[in-house]
């Protein structure tokens with residue numbers, strides 16, 4: 001590598017757009033709305049699962065579930081039963097803290113907000129940061145109907161201050177340990193008296209949404225970071241932000257899809273909530289959202305059941321999620337033969353126990369798209385001594401009956417509130433995904 005590292009304008013631009021996309025998506029509900037807005041701009045129209053569909057070559061659409069999962073598609077120019085689907089999947093959720101339904105706790109002269117732990121965040125990274133809240137409100141209109149409203153506070157609103165080192169003398173030796181029930185509530189405000197403060201958050205939400213507090217029926221709120229994304233490194237070759245896992249993969253797939261006007265095969269992107277908690281839910285990848293949607297697309301395109309099954313057998317699924325980049329300070333936790341480096345290209349993930357769905361065939365296909373895109377690739381296997389994580393690849397390979405490869409870009413500090421990745425990798429992944437959407441027939445096997 002030469003110094004400074006050469007970064008092309010397009011690579012810089014794609015990374016900047018990614019950071020802005022994440023800054024505008026502080027919760028999975030906001031992420032789905034950001035994706036929908038970009039799709040609308042690219043001429044995709046919203047479809048409802050409750051209505052009948054008719055589709056023809058070139059049609060572009062998207063469907064939302066629970067405001068947090070989104071599937072979009074572009075109908076190909078060639079017969080679906082022959083080409084099959086080209087599907088990329090990623091997740092919209094990130095591990096963190098979620099506000100409890102009755103969150104307000106009065107202690108001394110302080111109000112605190114009780115939180116649940118969502119998925120597996122590195123809790124210590126939530127301390128001493130300018131945290132805020134984002135999510136959705138369900139409000140009842142005058143006529144009695146229910147309406148969803150996104151809400152976010154741009155300014156810091158809550159905080160989890162550390163103890164001073166003088167009251168936690170061994171913190172640097174033992175690491176920061178937080179009692180999950182007692183020591184995670186977020187400091188929220190001062191109080192003057194023992195008045196009833198149970199509606200303090202509700203009042204703030206109502207004010208922010210410019211509605212009456214009594215109209216708010218229920219809420220789902222994530223704790224988010226208010227710090228915007230940034231570039232860092234000697235050549236500005238790295239990026240940092242919250243939620244790079246996995247909004248970076250969502251953004252790469254979305255960018256690849258909308259960069260193209262048409263393709264021979266029908267292109268599909270599935271962006272799913274609830275990956276961090278196992279995917280089994282109404283809107284998760286372990287539910288029926290994608291299988292039903294593919295069936296609906298086939299039916300609306302006039303395919304018989306047999307034709308649909310033929311299409312599925314000719315299809316391919318790219319499961320895109322981030323991968324553990326090699327960290328030079330901690331070489332012992334990596335398999336030396338399978339170290340993956342930031343800014344050295346997309347990673348193909350292997351696990352013999354099927355935590356990842358990659359097979360020799362699906363790997364060979366992905367390598368073909370990397371070569372066609374002129375992009376370097378890397379291979380990852382988790383250290384045998386440590387439990388391997390999983391993602392949506394194996395779940396969907398099983399439920400759809402579709403050949404699948406698990407891939408992703410290298411990432412430092414996965415599940416930290418502030419993760420880091422490479423500028424070059426993001427554009428590389430976009431280019432490979434473009435090749436994937438444009439590829440012709442995929443050999444069976």
Ligand SMILES: [Zn+2]
Nearest residue numbers: 245246321322
């Ligand atoms: Zn992930």
